[in-house]
Structure formats: structure tokens, C-alpha cells
Amino acid sequence: MSVLEKMSSAAAIALEDKHGAHNYHPLPVVLSKGEGVYVWDVEGRRYYDFLSAYSAVNQGHCHPKIVGAMIQQAQTLTLTSRAFYNDKLGVYEEFVTNYFGFDKVLPMNTGAEAVETALKLCRKWAYEKKGIHENEAQIIVCDGNFHGRTTTIISFSNDENARKNFGPYTAGFIKIPYDDVEALEAALNSSNNIAGFLVEPIQGEAGVYTPAEDYLTKAKALCAAHNVLFIADEVQTGIARTGSILAVCGNCTCENKCEKQASYVAPDILILGKALSGGAYPVSAVLANDAIMNVIKPGQHGSTFGGNPIAGAVAIAALEVVDEENLSQNARRLGNIFREKLNEFIQTSTIATLVRGKGLLNAVVINDTEESDTAWNICMALRDNGLLAKPTHGNIIRFAPPLVMNEEQLLDCVSIIITTLKQFEK
Ligand SMILES: *Cc1c(COP(=O)(O)O)cnc(C)c1O
Numbered sequence: 002m003s004v005l006e007k008m009s010s011a012a013a014i015a016l017e018d019k020h021g022a023h024n025y026h027p028l029p030v031v032l033s034k035g036e037g038v039y040v041w042d043v044e045g046r047r048y049y050d051f052l053s054a055y056s057a058v059n060q061g062h063c064h065p066k067i068v069g070a071m072i073q074q075a076q077t078l079t080l081t082s083r084a085f086y087n088d089k090l091g092v093y094e095e096f097v098t099n100y101f102g103f104d105k106v107l108p109m110n111t112g113a114e115a116v117e118t119a120l121k122l123c124r125k126w127a128y129e130k131k132g133i134h135e136n137e138a139q140i141i142v143c144d145g146n147f148h149g150r151t152t153t154i155i156s157f158s159n160d161e162n163a164r165k166n167f168g169p170y171t172a173g174f175i176k177i178p179y180d181d182v183e184a185l186e187a188a189l190n191s192s193n194n195i196a197g198f199l200v201e202p203i204q205g206e207a208g209v210y211t212p213a214e215d216y217l218t219k220a221k222a223l224c225a226a227h228n229v230l231f232i233a234d235e236v237q238t239g240i241a242r243t244g245s246i247l248a249v250c251g252n253c254t255c256e257n258k259c260e261k262q263a264s265y266v267a268p269d270i271l272i273l274g275k276a277l278s279g280g281a282y283p284v285s286a287v288l289a290n291d292a293i294m295n296v297i298k299p300g301q302h303g304s305t306f307g308g309n310p311i312a313g314a315v316a317i318a319a320l321e322v323v324d325e326e327n328l329s330q331n332a333r334r335l336g337n338i339f340r341e342k343l344n345e346f347i348q349t350s351t352i353a354t355l356v357r358g359k360g361l362l363n364a365v366v367i368n369d370t371e372e373s374d375t376a377w378n379i380c381m382a383l384r385d386n387g388l389l390a391k392p393t394h395g396n397i398i399r400f401a402p403p404l405v406m407n408e409e410q411l412l413d414c415v416s417i418i419i420t421t422l423k424q425f426e427k
Contacts, residue, residue, distance in 0.1 A: 010043055028391060030384055035062025038406045040389065049414050051383075051390040051402050056205070056237045056362065058280035060322045061405035067279040070318035071311060080309045093313030100320055101247070101271060103288035107297065108308035112236035112274030113149025115285035118302060119199070119270045120153065122287065123230050124173075125296045127196030131228060138196040141188050141229075143179040147206030148199065148234055179204060180212035182219045189227045197230040197270070202248030205237035208397040209364035211357055217249060217266040224269075230293065233268035236285070237362070240276035241323050241404055244333030244360030247271070269293060279319035284312040328404040332360035335411045339363055339400070342415045352379075352425045363400045364393070365418075371395030379425055388417045 008016075010031040030048070034041040038061060040050045053059060060067060074089065081087045090108070097106050107122070109115045120140060127138040142148075142157045155163045156170035164170075175195075177184040189195055202217055204210040224231040238248035245253055249271075251264030270293065274285035283306075306312070323329065336359065343356040343365060352375075355366040369375040376392035383390055393399050402414065 008043060013043060028380055028384060028389065030389060037061040038403045038410055047387065048384065049388045049402060049410070049417070051388055051400050051414065053401050053403050054280050055275065056240075056242050056401050057275035057278070059240050059242055059276035059328060059404045060279035060319055060326075061403040062280070064279055064281075064319075064322055064405075066322055067281045067315060067318045070314045071281050074311045074314035078310045080306065080311075082305055083303060083308060087310050089310035089313040090308045093308075093317055096317050097286060097320070098288065101273075101288055103271065104290040105288070105294040107287040107289075107294065107302070108312065109285045109287065109304050110283040110306050110312070111149070112272070112285050113151050113154055114304065114307075115236065115272045115274050115287050116148045116154055116199075116234060117151055118287045119232050119234075119272050120197075121302060122270060122289065122293065122297060123197035123199075123232060125301075126230065126293050127194075129296050130292070131196065133194050133196060137194045139173055139175050139192060139194050140196055140232075141175045141177060141185065141198045143200055143204070144176055145179055145204055145207035145210065146199075146201065147204070148201075148236075179207075179210060180216050182216065182223070185220055186223055189223055189229060195227060195229050197232050198224050199232045199234060201234050202238050203243060203359060203362060205362065205399070206393055208366075208394050209358045209362055209399055211359055217251070218264075221266045221268075230269040231266075232270040232272065233266075234272045236272055236274040239271075239273050240320075241328040241332050242276065242360055242362050242401070243358075244336055245329050246323065248359070277319060278312070278315045279322065281319070282312060282315045284316045284319075286316075326405060329360075331406070332404045335406060335408065336360040336363065338408065338411060339415060342412075343418070346419045346422070350422065351427050352422050358400075361401060361404055361406075364397050365400065365422075367396045367398065369396050375425065379421060382421045382424055383417065386417050386421050388414055388421075 013031040014029060031043045032040045033043045038049055039047050041047050094106050107118055109118055123140060124138045127133040128135055144159055148154045153171040155167055157174040158164055175188050177188050221231045233249050235247050249266040249268055253264045271288040277286060278284035340356050347353050352368050353365050354368045358364055367376045376396050376398050380390050380392055390398050390400055
């Protein structure tokens with residue numbers, strides 16, 4: 002069959018199964034079109050997207066401004082490599098550093114690459130600025146973390162599925178419980194070789210674990226006191242998802258971003274990806290001030306595609322959309338409604354035990370074991386009722402729609418979710 006011919010869902014699934022590595026277990030739905038909060042399958046059925054490609058499509062599917070910027074740049078200049086300058090990169094670098102309030106950006110493509118970049122930057126800073134002896138730097142990470150899939154990153158994962166038989170593992174990481182300030186303090190006191198603390202402001206993949214209100218503030222203060230870099234992985238939580246431009250903004254609602262109000266917890270290194278491009282193109286970034294970023298010299302790190310002109314044009318458009326459409330404010334308001342409605346339902350539910358999250362990054366915990374297939378079956382029923390979501394860790398379902406959703410659509414979705422959950426009440 003020609004790839005241009007219209008294909009049934011069953012045929013598309015069979016084709017992937019036969020020719021693609023089996024490294025994912027997708028929900029059986031084959032999508033062929035997206036617009037705003039909606040996606041359509043090849044049979045023409047419409048669904049609400051409640052995953053948003055793991056929070057990459059915050060600005061909604063095929064946003065005309067983002068796609069327009071991409072097409073225009075694609076017709077002009079796509080890639081030069083960093084062997085030469087291009088006329089878009091500097092413009093983007095100025096834009097993104099002003100936007101987030103850092104001196105410098107190091108552009109990469111995927112989230113995992115940006116995390117790798119941050120780890121390398123942190124180690125190099127530790128040897129050249131902090132004075133740790135070569136090869137002795139330690140970076141503190143958290144139990145339940147998800148930072149990507151490279152060999153180094155899975156070395157400090159505790160997901161056995163992500164780790165097993167991929168060793169030997171990269172050394173130099175200390176794992177502590179998440180949302181535990183005392184454990185962080187003990188780890189910081191345990192050695193003079195601590196270079197950094199890598200943390201997700203909310204643990205998305207682990208099941209949307211939101212830490213105590215003051216966790217990040219206290220963690221940052223401890224890091225500062227120990228001259229240890231506070232590294233925030235906002236690949237999933239960033240770009241308005243949790244109701245402010247970054248999750249480290251806390252409760253700051255300023256529309257001008259980096260007003261750096263009281264609740265802002267300043268990362269020494271900020272890692273962004275996913276919605277930095279609105280899901281149109283792989284764009285990731287590592288941001289830091291000169292005292293840190295300037296340890297990287299020519300030839301010491303790079304990427305052929307990192308900082309390409311399309312990425313720059315797309316990311317500027319994607320960030321402008323966040324401001325123009327008030328996506329932070331919308332995520333905050335709709336998130337409050339979502340949790341309020343689900344909490345009401347949970348009062349009397351036997352199938353759902355808990356809803357948690359911030360902004361429009363939320364999860365519902367299903368009353369069954371992690372090994373059960375109840376959450377998967379609920380997601381299948383949600384699909385049949387016109388809404389796409391995916392379990393994370395067995396009995397937890399993450400709900401993260403595009404942030405361009407309106408209140409009427411959200412209430413429609415809440416009704417689909419509650420009706421579906423009711424089908425599973427015992
Ligand atoms: C998705 C994610 C990554 C990895 O991003 P990729 O683009 O898939 O490599 C890293 N950190 C967090 C917190 C993520 O959610």
C-alpha cells in the first residue's frame with residue numbers, strides 16, 4: 002500500500018507492529034489530524050487530546066502562528082550547522098534569554114539532550130569554578146525521577162524497565178527521596194564533592210507528584226548555602242503547563258514572566274523542551290547565567306541540529322502564543338475547575354481515590370493495584386467516549402490537555418471523564 006493512500010486503523014497498527022521497534026505500547030487509536038484541543042483518527046472520529054504529547058502541544062495542535070513561522074523559515078533556510086552563523090539564531094537567543102531572565106542559552110533538540118547538556122555543564126562548572134577534583138563530582142537526583150532515555154540518564158532512574166540490561170551505568174549520582182528537604186540537607190552535608198541538584202518541580206512521569214508548597218524554595222536555599230547548582234528540569238512542567246510560565250515561578254501570576262517575585266525560585270540551570278516549540282518541532286534549551294555557561298568553550302559540546310533556523314523561528318512563535326493567548330492564566334483557572342469538579346466526584350467514588358496536580362497538569366489515582374489493568378481499561382473507555390489519555394505507572398491516569406482549551410470544552414471533558422469512571426464503579 003502506498004503511504005499516501007488512506008489507511009484503516011487496523012492496517013496502520015499492523016504496519017507499525019511489523020516494521021517498527023516495539024519500544025512503546027500505544028493506546029490503539031491512529032491519529033491523522035489535529036487542530037487546537039482536538040485530534041481525529043483515520044476513520045474520522047474526533048477526540049479531545051488529554052495528553053498533549055506529554056505536554057509538548059500546550060499551544061494546541063497545528064497552531065497557525067507556529068506552523069506559519071515554521072513554513073516560512075523552512076522555505077528560506079533550514080540548517081547551516083553551527084560551523085557558520087545564521088541570521089535567526091542570535092535573534093532567538095536574545096528572545097529566549099530575555100523571556101526567561103538568563104544571560105545565555107545553549108540550544109539543543111530533545112529534552113534528554115538538554116538534560117545531558119545540563120549535567121555536563123554542571124560537572125564542568127564544578128571542576129573549573131567550585132574546585133572539585135576531576136572525576137569526583139556528584140550530582141544529587143530524586144527517587145522516581147524522569148529525565149529522559151540516554152545511557153547516563155537511565156543510570157540514575159529507578160524504573161527497572163528503563164534500566165535493566167542497559168548497564169554498565171554512569172557513576173556520579175546520589176539518589177534521595179523526592180519532596181524531602183532533610184534528605185537533601187543530609188546528602189549535601191555528606192560530601193564536599195556535590196556539584197548539583199537535579200529536580201523536577203513536579204514529577205510528571207512518576208504520576209504528577211506535587212511537592213510541598215515550600216519544597217523548592219528550601220531546596221534552592223540549601224543548594225545556595227552549599228555552593229551547589231540548583232538544576233530545574235522543566236521539560237514537562239514549563240511553558241505555562243502548571244499555571245505560570247515555569248513551575249519554579251510558584252504562585253507568581255505576572256504576565257511579564259521574570260518579574261522575579263517572591264515566589265520565584267531561581268534555578269542556576271533551567272532545562273526546557275517539549276512545548277518550547279508547541280510540539281511542532283524538536284526544540285530544547287539549557288539556560289544559565291554567564292558565571293556558569295561560560296565554562297563551555299568552542300568544541301566542548303554541540304549538536305548538528307541544535308540552534309537551527311527553523312527551531313529558532315518556531316520557538317519564538319510558540320512563546321509569543323503563550324503570552325498572546327494568556328495560556329498561563331488559562332491553565333491556572335481551568336486547572337482549579339478541573340480539580341474542584343473531580344474532587345466533588347471523588348467524595349462518593351469507589352473507583353477514583355485522588356486527584357492531584359497544578360494548572361493543567363493533573364492525575365487521577367485509580368483504586369486498584371499498580372499491576373492491574375483497570376487504568377488502561379478506563380483509558381480505552383475514555384477513547385470510546387471521545388477523550389484520549391494514558392496511564393502512567395499502572396493505576397494513575399494523567400490529564401494534560403492543550404492549554405488553549407476553553408471552559409465549555411473543559412466542562413464537556415470533565416463530564417466525559419466522570420461518566421466513564423462511573424462505568425467502572427463496583
Ligand atoms: C519528556 C521529558 C524529558 C525528555 O524529553 P525527550 O524530548 O523525550 O528526550 C526530560 N525531562 C522531563 C521532565 C520530561 O518530562
